[in-house]
Amino acid sequence: MKILLIGLGIAVQLLVLVDMFKTIVNINGAGQLSNWVSKKVWRLFFIIARGNGDNKILNICGPIILLTFLFMWITLIWFGYSLIFISDHNSVLNNHTQEPATALGQVYYVGYTLTSLGNGDYRAGSGVWQIVSNIMGLNSMIFISLGISYILPVLQAVVDKRTLAVHIDKLGATPEEIIENGYNGDNFEPLYQRFSNLENLLIKHGERHLAYPILHYFHSNKKAHAVTLSLAVLDETITIQEVYQIDKSTKRYHWYILRGALDNFFERLDSSFILAAKEAPPFDYFEKLSDKFTMENKKECLKKIKNMEERRRKIKGYIRNDGWNWKDVKIARSKKDK
Numbered sequence: 001m002k003i004l005l006i007g008l009g010i011a012v013q014l015l016v017l018v019d020m021f022k023t024i025v026n027i028n029g030a031g032q033l034s035n036w037v038s039k040k041v042w043r044l045f046f047i048i049a050r051g052n053g054d055n056k057i058l059n060i061c062g063p064i065i066l067l068t069f070l071f072m073w074i075t076l077i078w079f080g081y082s083l084i085f086i087s088d089h090n091s092v093l094n095n096h097t098q099e100p101a102t103a104l105g106q107v108y109y110v111g112y113t114l115t116s117l118g119n120g121d122y123r124a125g126s127g128v129w130q131i132v133s134n135i136m137g138l139n140s141m142i143f144i145s146l147g148i149s150y151i152l153p154v155l156q157a158v159v160d161k162r163t164l165a166v167h168i169d170k171l172g173a174t175p176e177e178i179i180e181n182g183y184n185g186d187n188f189e190p191l192y193q194r195f196s197n198l199e200n201l202l203i204k205h206g207e208r209h210l211a212y213p214i215l216h217y218f219h220s221n222k223k224a225h226a227v228t229l230s231l232a233v234l235d236e237t238i239t240i241q242e243v244y245q246i247d248k249s250t251k252r253y254h255w256y257i258l259r260g261a262l263d264n265f266f267e268r269l270d271s272s273f274i275l276a277a278k279e280a281p282p283f284d285y286f287e288k289l290s291d292k293f294t295m296e297n298k299k300e301c302l303k304k305i306k307n308m309e310e311r312r313r314k315i316k317g318y319i320r321n322d323g324w325n326w327k328d329v330k331i332a333r334s335k336k337d338k
Helices: 002-025 032-048 056-086 103-114 127-149 151-171 175-182 189-211 213-217 227-244 253-268 298-307 309-320
Strands: 092-094 122-124
Touching: 002 032, 002 056, 002 127, 032 056, 032 213, 056 103, 056 127, 056 151, 056 213, 092 103, 103 122, 103 127, 122 127, 127 151, 151 175, 151 189, 151 213, 151 227, 175 189, 175 227, 189 213, 189 253, 227 253, 227 298, 227 309, 298 309
Parallel strands: none
Antiparallel strands: 092 122
16 A cells, blocks of 8 residues: 555656646647646636637636646645655654644645645654655745746737737738738738738747647637637638739749748647638639739639638638637628727
């Protein structure tokens, strides 16, 4: 029984260590335990919100997950060391009676040692347990410091995520709006500089999303601040250029550079975040744009659209998983949505 409790306690500590390392230190994603918790908490909030991205309750899901991480790590560290101390009846002594502490007293001793609240009414039962107590205090200091320091870069990344959404929204709320606002009658010169700025923001957001997958769960019920919608609108706008070739100027490479930045971001999103829709959304811009732009014949355009179906199914699934519908990409927003 003693060996079993020690083994379980060490296993719990290793579980926490690996999960914290992968989530906080490693830049290639979160630990399995943290990922599992994130998905379950998001799923709960998503059900409560009835899958509606406009619901304000989804706004607090990200912060709740972040606090859950900290609570989970601290609780598991406490639990793991409690198992180790409970394995020996004489590991903790009562300072007043010099008698071995009860199991509850041992758990209490572990708790205040982890939080550095002082010696209290209990002390380690022997030199070996004093060393274990010192190791425990050192571990808790490192783990808790790491956990708290994790919050600041995540919150900064959340701010940058919203900044990206606003930058895209200022171009236009729909693909047609972006094209109309960016066309000067000859080319899309007003968009080129903005595209260069967006490229940097997109690359940074993609790398931060890889380092902090929890970013996916920081939701905004305001469409103008919802990065999922903004990225879908931007991607659809670039798809219009690729299919219809509305920009035939020598600077049209700006569109393809931005497409590359979007590709980089979506590569960072695995199947955990993108569940492709069964059908691609309709691509019905030809009649709306043909009066303003000289485009390839409709037959050639249809072939290109067919080749883009897989990508557009993923984009549709991406926004659906965040509580939005394709109509939110196509329909201009009212003032209350901004």
